[in-house]
Amino acid sequence: MTVYVRGIGLIPIRDHWDLSISDLAEKAAKMALEDANLKDVDYIVVSNMSSQHLNMAGNLALPVKDRLGLNAKPITTESACGSGGIGINIGYRLIKSGAKNILVIGVEKLTDKVTEEVTTSMMMAEDRFFTGISGSSFISLNALALRHYLNRFQVEHEDIMLLPVLDHKNASTAKHAQFRYEITLDKVKKSPLVADPLHLLECSGTGDGAAALILSSEKGDVKILSSQIATDTFRISEREDPLVLNGTVKAARDAYVYSGISPGDVNIIEIHDAFSITGILSLEDLGFAEKGEGVKLLKDGKLELNGDLPANTFGGLKARGHPVGATGVYQVAEITLQLRGEAGKNQVENAKIGLAQNIGAIASSTAVTILSKNS
């Protein structure tokens, strides 16, 4: 059973003071249903991380169903920043199990509470009662990874900073992106240290957003060649090597094997750069660069829109935005736009095969989705 992407919906990421979490989900879902020209689906899968803690709301699939007058069966799923990719995997498996159309919604509203609460919520992505007790935040853990990387490899920190520069360049022309302006390398270097050595402009921001997909057994323009999930040890301190995202390595390997695609066949990628260092590790662990050599792709311009391997074509997590549980769904919707040739100013020429990598926590789970134009 082949799984197709039959419809997409994505709303601009920003502070949506006037919209509740259900409003956000409803808007994106409505767009996707209209895009697919569908009135109902078999299941709604809602991916979200923090609604209980930040929005005091649960059971998210239910209100969406009522507002859109659907008769669909509801599933709400959580896996930190990787919720979206896992929601897509559930939808993909539901089609494989005989369902016809699945609505997958990723939604997150981070602006209902103060920043400290967002920081607390993010720490639930790791083992808060073990790792958190040391005083670590999700940001400081990533800062340690960056420090470790700089110590081990002969890499200049400023070369890593080329990733947010690229992201902002792509986001500057992307309608749904949160930060629609270019930034210079100098600006990244001079931005405040959030957790040494991580600078503010190396970190994704806080925003509200929702994206939706209709996955279908009915033939469409874009098909999912493979959707795979894999995991790594939950506590980063217990990993053999904290600079290898094992979940990403395994999910990518499985996705390549099941789709019959190799990294060299991929035309376009969306990588999970919640932090600059996460993006670099991802490039390497997805098989696009040797360990310690991820920045070469950036320095050689290969990841630019007109390069060999355009990355984060609407700005990635840093500049399109990172509404946590929604991010994985944004990524696949964006690749769909590219494969359909509907990416506007951000269009990559001759894009045929795209890969999205969405990670939960520091890749304790990774979802890799490989899509192709259905020619």
Place this chain on the structure above:
Amino acid sequence: MTVYVRGIGLIPIRDHWDLSISDLAEKAAKMALEDANLKDVDYIVVSNMSSQHLNMAGNLALPVKDRLGLNAKPITTESACGSGGIGINIGYRLIKSGAKNILVIGVEKLTDKVTEEVTTSMMMAEDRFFTGISGSSFISLNALALRHYLNRFQVEHEDIMLLPVLDHKNASTAKHAQFRYEITLDKVKKSPLVADPLHLLECSGTGDGAAALILSSEKGDVKILSSQIATDTFRISEREDPLVLNGTVKAARDAYVYSGISPGDVNIIEIHDAFSITGILSLEDLGFAEKGEGVKLLKDGKLELNGDLPANTFGGLKARGHPVGATGVYQVAEITLQLRGEAGKNQVENAKIGLAQNIGAIASSTAVTILSKNS
């Protein structure tokens, strides 16, 4: 592809002050893996309602995976009190999509915070920002349903109270039950009013628990004939008739159709009696009694262990306990014990077909699972 229950694990429900939410999940999962004689599974599905709000923990499938040394793909799902049934449905569909073994865990730890926080959390099961703003709690909504039922039908309130009496009788000999003692009708009547007309002993209590199942494509003693989910309007105030659990009606109808079973074929049932009234409505909407006549089954003794249709054979939500997101998994594990003939003092003779009904909120979602002895 037939889906079998290959292993079960259930731990006693009580205040587990010495166990974290991950400890609880791990314990039940380990029992189920041992029971199935399995070292690993394809997916772990963890069903839970309130971990973010009450336990400040998320991403629940990850720590379980690490503690048990599994390589399984993680899914965490939430649908209020119906989380367990929906987790089972996800597992069932994953097997249908080609997976071999799925570990489904239901877990809830309600005792980490004060009761007011539990009440707040429970209200997230309904539309908290609409219904909750009226001052309604989850208990008061059910009290209104009871009032409405007593007004509409010629039913004595004390006949409805026979359900908690039956539950406690069954729980008195059930090792994993929370309230292992009998109660009299008089005691129910004299128990304090929690929300008029609902008395304390008509309401399920607060407890911690975890149950686990191994669903498998490999032939086992017990098979799942059908797992179905259906929904009703999220806000109870917007339903045409608040005394009909439409989600239950639809899920049961689908489950009967797909399994080729009629209500008369069912030997044993687990119904979702979070409140006495919910149990009575469930009996009716599952097709075991006409509307307004659910109590007849109780008065005639049909629901007793030696009756025609033994119900809640280990005590149901009222007396076995209702660790919210875990409840649906307990129910199916209990039916499995009965069909295997391993129910000890609670054994129903010649049990061949069992039905479990697990609802989320006031049945805005319902999961119905029909199981049979594989003879």
